[in-house]
Structures are given as C-alpha cells and as structure tokens.
Amino acid sequence: MPFVNWLKRHLVVIAGLLTLAYLLLPNVVVTVFSFNKPKGRFNYEWQQFSTDAWKDPCGVADLCGSLSISLQIAFWATLGATLLGTLIAFALVRYRFRARGAVNSLIFLPMAMPEVVMAASLLTLFLNLGAQLGFWTILIAHIMFCLSFVVTAVKARVMSMDPRLEQAAQDLYAGPVQTFLRVTLPIAAPGIAAGALLAFALSFDDFIITNFNAGSTVTFPMFVWGSAQRGTPVQINVIGTAMFLLAVLFVLTSMVVGSRRSRKTS
Amino acid sequence: MKTTSSGGDVRLTGISKTYGSFTAVHPLDLTVPQGSFFALLGASGCGKTTTLRMIAGLEEPSSGTVHLGEQDVTALPPYKRPVNTVFQSYALFPHLDIFENVAFGLRRRGIRSVKKQVEDMLELVQLGEQARKKPHQLSGGQQQRVAVARALINHPKVLLLDEPLGALDLKLRRQMQLELKRIQTEVGITFVHVTHDQEEAMTMADTIAVMNAGRVEQLGSPTDLYENPRTTFVANFLGTSNFIEAEIDSKSGDEIVLKAGGGKLVLSEARCGAPAPTGGRVLVGVRPEKISLTHADDAGEIPEGRNRITGKIADSSFIGVSTQYVVDSPVCSDFEVYAQNIDRDPRLVPGAEVVLHWNPAHTFGLDASQDAEAGVEEAA
Numbered sequence: 001m002p003f004v005n006w007l008k009r010h011l012v013v014i015a016g017l018l019t020l021a022y023l024l025l026p027n028v029v030v031t032v033f034s035f036n037k038p039k040g041r042f043n044y045e046w047q048q049f050s051t052d053a054w055k056d057p058c059g060v061a062d063l064c065g066s067l068s069i070s071l072q073i074a075f076w077a078t079l080g081a082t083l084l085g086t087l088i089a090f091a092l093v094r095y096r097f098r099a100r101g102a103v104n105s106l107i108f109l110p111m112a113m114p115e116v117v118m119a120a121s122l123l124t125l126f127l128n129l130g131a132q133l134g135f136w137t138i139l140i141a142h143i144m145f146c147l148s149f150v151v152t153a154v155k156a157r158v159m160s161m162d163p164r165l166e167q168a169a170q171d172l173y174a175g176p177v178q179t180f181l182r183v184t185l186p187i188a189a190p191g192i193a194a195g196a197l198l199a200f201a202l203s204f205d206d207f208i209i210t211n212f213n214a215g216s217t218v219t220f221p222m223f224v225w226g227s228a229q230r231g232t233p234v235q236i237n238v239i240g241t242a243m244f245l246l247a248v249l250f251v252l253t254s255m256v257v258g259s260r261r262s263r264k265t266s
Numbered sequence: 267m268k269t270t271s272s273g274g275d276v277r278l279t280g281i282s283k284t285y286g287s288f289t290a291v292h293p294l295d296l297t298v299p300q301g302s303f304f305a306l307l308g309a310s311g312c313g314k315t316t317t318l319r320m321i322a323g324l325e326e327p328s329s330g331t332v333h334l335g336e337q338d339v340t341a342l343p344p345y346k347r348p349v350n351t352v353f354q355s356y357a358l359f360p361h362l363d364i365f366e367n368v369a370f371g372l373r374r375r376g377i378r379s380v381k382k383q384v385e386d387m388l389e390l391v392q393l394g395e396q397a398r399k400k401p402h403q404l405s406g407g408q409q410q411r412v413a414v415a416r417a418l419i420n421h422p423k424v425l426l427l428d429e430p431l432g433a434l435d436l437k438l439r440r441q442m443q444l445e446l447k448r449i450q451t452e453v454g455i456t457f458v459h460v461t462h463d464q465e466e467a468m469t470m471a472d473t474i475a476v477m478n479a480g481r482v483e484q485l486g487s488p489t490d491l492y493e494n495p496r497t498t499f500v501a502n503f504l505g506t507s508n509f510i511e512a513e514i515d516s517k518s519g520d521e522i523v524l525k526a527g528g529g530k531l532v533l534s535e536a537r538c539g540a541p542a543p544t545g546g547r548v549l550v551g552v553r554p555e556k557i558s559l560t561h562a563d564d565a566g567e568i569p570e571g572r573n574r575i576t577g578k579i580a581d582s583s584f585i586g587v588s589t590q591y592v593v594d595s596p597v598c599s600d601f602e603v604y605a606q607n608i609d610r611d612p613r614l615v616p617g618a619e620v621v622l623h624w625n626p627a628h629t630f631g632l633d634a635s636q637d638a639e640a641g642v643e644e645a646a
Binding site: 162165169170171172173174178179182187 | 375
C-alpha cells in the first residue's frame with residue numbers, strides 16, 4: 001500500500017493545491033481568452049490564438065476612458081478612506097468618549113448592509129440634496145463604504161500595540177509629533193497598508209453602488225457590464241489579465257523585499 | 267545636558283496620586299541622594315510604580331512637587347525631563363534595530379554623529395555584535411541590556427528602573443543584578459529601582475524604601491531594615507521573623523525584662539521600637555537564623571544570659587546549606603529556626619523536645635497593637 005501511505009502523508013498539500021486551482025481557474029480562463037480571436041462580437045468560444053487585443057488594448061471605444069476614471073476614483077477613495085479610517089481607528093482604540101460603543105458598531109454597518117440598499121439610499125440622499133451625479137458622488141460613496149474596512153484593519157493593529165512604546169519614546173525626548181511619526185505610525189503601518197489595499201480593490205471593482213450614483217459617468221466595471229449586453233471585446237480580458245498580473249507582481253515584490261530585509265538583519 | 271555635580275538629587279515633596287476615590291500614593295516626602303542606588307520595594311499595588319512614573323513625568327501627581335536638583339520639574343512633560351526609564355518588559359521599538367533603538371534619544375535631541383557613542387554604549391552592555399538585529403531576535407537578558415543602554419546613553423540625571431528583571435529567570439536575574447550594580451558604579455548616575463523582590467532590593471540598593479498601601483513604611487540601608495524593622499510589615503516582608511507577644515515585667519539599666527508564657531526574655535531598650543511602660547505589651551521579634559536549637563536533655567549546657575524558650579519540633583526540612591525547623595512552642599506556634607549544617611544533632615527530629623536560645627542583642631521589640639502577620643502573604 002505505498003500509494004495509500006503517500007496519499008495520507010500529502011493529503012493536506014493536495015487539498016491545498018485543489019483549493020488554489022479552484023480559486024484561480026476563472027483567472028486562467030480570462031487570461032487564455034485574452035489571446036482569442038473571436039468570430040462574432042462575443043468572446044465566449046475559443047477560435048484561434050492571436051495577440052491583436054494585447055497590441056491594441058485601447059482599441060475599443062470608451063474602454064480606456066472608463067478605466068482611467070476607475071483608477072482615479074480608486075486612488076482618491078483609497079487616500080480619503082485610509083486617512084479618515086486611520087484617524088477613526090486611533091480615536092476608537094485610544095480615547096474613551098461618549099457614544100464610543102455606538103460608533104464602534106455603526107462602523108460595521110456598511111459592511112453588513114446589502115449593497116443595493118446602500119446604493120439606493122445614497123441615491124435618495126444625493127437627489128434630495130440636489131447634487132449633480134458623477135465623479136464626485138461616486139467618490140463620496142466609495143470613501144463611505146471603504147471606510148469600515150480600513151477602520152477594521154487599522155484598529156486590529158493599533159489594539160495590539162503596546163502603549164508603553166509611546167511612553168518610552170516620550171521618555172527618550174520625543175515630543176508628541178515625533179512620537180507619532182517615529183513610533184506610532186511605523187508600527188501601525190502594516191495595518192494601514194492592508195486597509196489601503198483593501199480599499200483600492202473594493203473601490204476599483206464596485207459595480208452596484210457606482211451604477212446607482214454615477215449619473216452619466218462610466219467606470220470600468222460599468223463599461224464591462226454595458227458591453228456584455230452587446231458583445232464582449234477581447235480587450236476586457238486583456239485589462240483583467242493585466243490587473244491580475246500587476247497584483248501578483250506587487251505581492252511578490254513585497255515578499256522578496258520583506259524576506260531580504262529580514263535576512264539582512266539576522 | 268547641563269549637569270552640575272550636586273544637581274542629581276531627586277526630591278519628592280508631599281507628592282500623592284489619587285484615581286477617583288482610590289489613593290495610590292499618600293502624600294510622601296522622599297529624597298534620593300545624587301549617585302545612590304535607591305530601591306522602592308513593595309508588593310504589587312503598593313504605589314511604587316506610580317511613584318516612579320511621577321518622577322518620569324508619565325503620571326501627573328495629584329499634589330506635591332518633584333525636584334531634580336534645584337529644578338522643579340513637576341509641570342514638565344516626560345520628553346523635557348533629564349530622566350530616563352527602563353520599562354518593565356523593556357518597551358523596545360520593534361520596527362527599529364538595536365543600534366537605532368539605542369540611538370533614539372540622541373537623535374531626538376538633534377545629535378548628528380551618534381555612531382561612536384552608540385557603539386561604546388553597546389560595548390558597555392556587551393552587545394556590540396548585535397547592533398543590526400531587531401529586538402525580537404534577542405534573548406530576554408539581551409533585550410534587558412538594550413533597554414538599559416537605550417536609557418543610559420542619554421546621561422540622565424536619574425535612571426528609573428521599573429521592575430526591569432521581572433521577566434527573567436532566576437539565574438539570569440542574579441547575573442543581571444550584579445551587572446546593573448556594576449554599571450551603576452561605573453557611570454555614577456542615580457538609580458531608582460522599583461521591585462517587589464526583597465532579595466533583589468537588598469543585593470543592589472544602598473537605600474531601600476519599603477512601601478505598603480501607598481505609604482513608605484520604613485527607609486534605610488538593607489542591613490538596617492533587616493536588623494531593625496520598625497513594623498511587622500517590614501519584618502515579614504524582608505526575610506522571615508518570629509514574633510512572641512510579651513508583657514513588660516521590669517527594666518534594669520537599658521535592658522527591658524519581659525514575661526512570656528512563664529519564661530523571661532531580655533530586650534535592649536535601644537532596639538525597642540515601641541513605648542515600653544511596665545505592665546505594657548510588646549511584640550518580641552527574632553530572625554530564624556539567629557536562634558540556636560538544643561535538645562532538651564542538654565539544656566544545662568546552654569550559657570547563662572541567653573534568651574530561651576522551650577518547644578517541640580513540628581517539622582524539619584533539609585535544604586543543603588541549612589536545615590529549617592518549625593518548632594511548636596507555648597508562646598508561639600510555628601517558630602522558624604534556620605540551623606547551619608555544621609554539627610547536626612541526630613536527635614533533632616520532629617517530635618523532639620528542644621530549647622530555643624539566642625543572644626538578647628538579636629531581639630527587637632515592636633508595638634503589640636499591630637498584626638504580627640502583616641506582610642507575610644505579600645512576601646511569599
């Protein structure tokens with residue numbers, strides 16, 4: 001029974017690999033079909049290999065415009081949500097104030113609420129205020145729902161931080177500003193970075209809330225949805241694949257940098 | 267840092283700290299002389315750490331003032347006081363390496379060329395090789411030395427140590443005690459050391475303040491505190507003490523003669539810390555190692571003039587250098603006696619009738635109105 005024994009020993013690895021394959025299969029399909037040359041307007045059946053779409057990713061009208069809008073919104077939403085979320089997280093962990101408990105649970109609400117409900121109520125709010133729907137309303141909505149994720153990520157980090165570290169900094173002649181910049185912020189940085197990454201990803205691919213509050217502005221997810229009715233250009237797969245590769249590259253780089261830094265110090 | 271040679275005294279005047287209705291530190295006056303190794307000793311919750319943090323500026327006193335030399339620092343924030351702290355559990359910055367941890371204070375004061383100073387300081391604490399490691403890569407003892415180096419490099423007027431050895435195992439703790447004492451002698455800075463370990467305080471400090479429930483019970487040198495405790499708390503917290511409640515029979519010269527359970531005990535008046543009117547009561551104390559143990563059959567061989575009481579051995583335990591006996595006596599149950607293992611009498615086993623005797627000069631007297639057991643629990 002050598003095979004059964006081998007299976008027993010490697011069962012965890014096999015299960016892990018299968019799960020990973022299950023997670024990555026859609027990405028593989030997207031990548032493969034980015035090299036397709038479809039016959040009709042729909043890119044759903046494999047025809048023949050071609051790099052046409054990779055050579056001309058902006059070849060479809062409005063695609064790159066919507067991509068640019070999405071990236072801009074994601075950038076500013078990440079910035080806004082990270083800044084506000086970090087401040088909220090510090091306030092919630094460090095200070096005792098009235099309604100702290102209420103704020104603590106209300107912050108979770110946007111995560112728990114169905115997006116459609118949130119989208120509809122936001123639209124109601126904007127219409128009642130007489131706001132012009134477009135870039136700014138999308139941005140405000142995105143900052144709103146990204147905020148809870150940033151707060152959660154940063155709060156976990158700040159909570160596990162030893163308050164004596166800041167006292168030690170003060171004891172070593174660092175004033176309040178220096179203490180924050182030299183000790184508090186660097187130690188909280190991984191939590192803040194995690195929150196920011198999460199915010200970027202959530203903002204970039206949000207469809208429901210954006211769709212309600214976009215007016216005539218078209219973001220990338222909205223473009224994909226719209227074009228799916230009339231035909232799917234291969235360029236969508238190209239953009240998707242590129243985003244995926246960029247993300248993988250980013251993770252790999254930070255891993256290499258991290259391991260090299262720890263090897264240098266040991 | 268302008269440091270004048272006489273400017274290192276720490277003077278606390280009427281300093282106190284209350285949290286709501288709880289008083290952590292009752293108003294206390296304390297002077298720590300320049301260059302001394304001073305220990306604040308007490309059980310957890312006695313106010314010793316709060317006192318230390320008020321010197322550091324990390325805690326605002328409810329009343330009173332803190333002076334460093336001539337300077338009133340009561341209103342100064344911690345980062346403006348010429349005082350540095352070695353924290354319990356060290357509080358090393360996890361994102362900085364050892365070099366940067368030690369250089370932190372210098373850099374914050376705007377000193378550019380720190381390399382030489384930091385390297386010298388790391389040499390002093392024998393960590394020259396570890397400069398580029400992160401704190402979590404070092405052992406507990408090494409982290410402790412980094413914490414000391416990080417504070418000392420700033421040449422503070424006073425170094426505050428908040429239970430710095432609490433997290434180390436026994437052997438390392440002994441080693442670090444000697445190491446800290448060596449460093450203190452070498453740099454000559456005033457050390458204020460907070461600890462709950464009486465042995466640690468006695469090993470290291472020149473002067474000890476024993477604190478209990480937010481008050482200083484007694485202040486003195488280790489020998490003075492051990493030989494002449496003024497309260498039962500101090501007597502029990504520092505080492506072990508045996509107490510006999512006795513009645514004052516008469517006085518002759520500077521000696522007080524006491525009656526206890528039919529026997530007579532002699533106590534020197536100078537060592538009696540309580541008013542001693544004839545007919546009054548005092549607690550007679552004696553340390554376990556001062557007592558000799560003789561089998562009742564040989565009672566005649568005991569020299570005259572020694573305090574003696576009779577009893578029966580209830581328990582004995584052999585611990586190598588000495589044997590510890592618990593003796594049941596009519597005047598006091600659980601009398602503890604430590605006998606050096608020089609000439610062991612094989613008849614001294616549980617159940618044996620014995621005579622306990624000691625030199626009257628080793629007897630101390632305390633006010634009988636206090637609890638003879640005070641401080642026993644905390645010391646354990």
